[in-house]
Amino acid sequence: MKPIEIFCKNTNSTHLYPMGTSLLEISKDLNIKSKNTICGAIVNHKVKELSFCVVKPKHIEFIDVSHPDGVRMYIRSLIFVLYAAVKEVFPHVSLKVQNGISNGYFCELPGLEREISASDIFSIKQEMKALIDANIPFVKKGIVTSAVIDLLVKQGLDDKAQLFEQQGHLYTHLYFLNDWGDFFYGSLLPSTGYITNFGLVPYFDGLLLQIPRRKHFKQLRKIELHPKLFGVFQEQKDWAEILNVSTVGGLNDFTLQGKSGDIIKISEALHEKKIAEIANQISARNGNVKVVLVAGPSASGKTTFSKRLGVQLAVNGMRPYQISLDDYFVDREHTPKDEQGEFDFEALEAIDIDFFNKQLIELFAGKEVRLPKFDFHSGRREPNGATLKLGEGDILIVEGIHGMNPGLLTEVHNGNTFKIFISALTQISVDEHTHISTADNRLLRRMIRDFNYRGYRAADTIKRWPSVRKGEEKNIFPYQENADIMFNSATIYELAVLKKYAEPILKMVLENQPEYIESTRLLEFLSYFKPISDLEIPPTSLLREFLGGSSFVY
Incomplete structure (x- = not known):
């Protein structure tokens, strides 16, 4: 041969x-x-x-495991070990992986029906170590789908079973760890013995599964408590219960029943209600708030959120004026550079902090100022923006990635500010053990916007994404807990809508391009969603910033 x-x-x-x-x-x-x-x-x-x-x-x-896809393999395998350990220690208890937070993964134990104790965590952790020490192989088997569904139901994995039922495939593959079956979209490690480091600690009313650092695998990622972010995730759970949708299978069920329009209407109403509540909080400060700072990572919907907040503030009798921090960039030759010698536009030093604060103080003093306008082609800030003078009841909405950074407003009293952090914190999971990364949600949004409005192909956006994420980890996320309030810009239905737009763009990535790895992963992820039409999405929706059809002028 x-x-x-x-x-x-x-x-x-x-x-x-x-x-x-x-x-x-x-x-x-x-x-x-x-x-x-x-x-x-x-x-x-x-x-x-x-x-x-x-x-x-x-x-x-x-x-x-230092490779991004190696990390994913490690995490999937670790979650499988955690699931098997939970079932061995508590046969009638389930495992629910809720979301990524605090450099780990927050998990709950439905069916325990009491508070999780230190003894519970110790027992689960010891069982995990026993499974790892035994170096048990993860066995991948192709099985008739009907048999897979029966097995998953028997194990109490109803969400996974529902998803398989909807896909309609004759055969599917399932992973086995001893007699426990599970499914993940993506590959696993060869065996449990490849898992060399993990942690399991109490976290609020659940567990935090700790994972190693990518470049220093013998060290676990440092736990950073994020109470405000955790509160948003809990609010997201409440919203999912209101809509009776917590997984992709549940969302697909509504779509197959022709009820996706109801999900859209309720999701958008929840957004509007939340934005109105934020406007009420600002108004309740009796005019002390002079500037509202809106910050968040790429593709979080900052611009549309700011415009919708402005509408709600106007309803409360205030006159909002919007300013973009991008117009306060220093001239190109003064822009700081990163370790690769490239311009670092996401560094705080890329903003002319002194000039920005000077203009704010003048505005608060009732003076008229001419706002700058940054020309991205020439790389220079030009004094040809609109003139602005604030009167009684006027308020500034400043949008930019550095809004939560304490180094931004050096001359403005904290009592005169209201800080809002916005991000797309995905509200549903694929199934019990597979949460949806908020970064994936934002990447799909950005990819569609880049293709439609900036002339970039999917491969271009995917290639730039690691650099974008690195900048966010350095300049944005460390300051998110400084917010007065957090806003989740994701909607339960949106990934099913993004599917129609993202799939043809992703399929343009060629097999001989390095970005093909990521495009195929995202295509497989999107394949689990039944598509939802965007016809019922209102023109004021945050999603319209990426899809088009917004009634706002950008």
């Missing part, structure tokens, strides 16, 4: 192997060196498990 030609990126060499050789066998034969244990591979720009066998010529790159 003719051997298969394999090119290995790690060794930059080509080799011949018999058809059916596994990636694990190839990695051992090539003696791949890595800082951490090899856990999988990128094969023709698709993530594959080490058990994958080659039958055609392939381009292979072996990855460890």
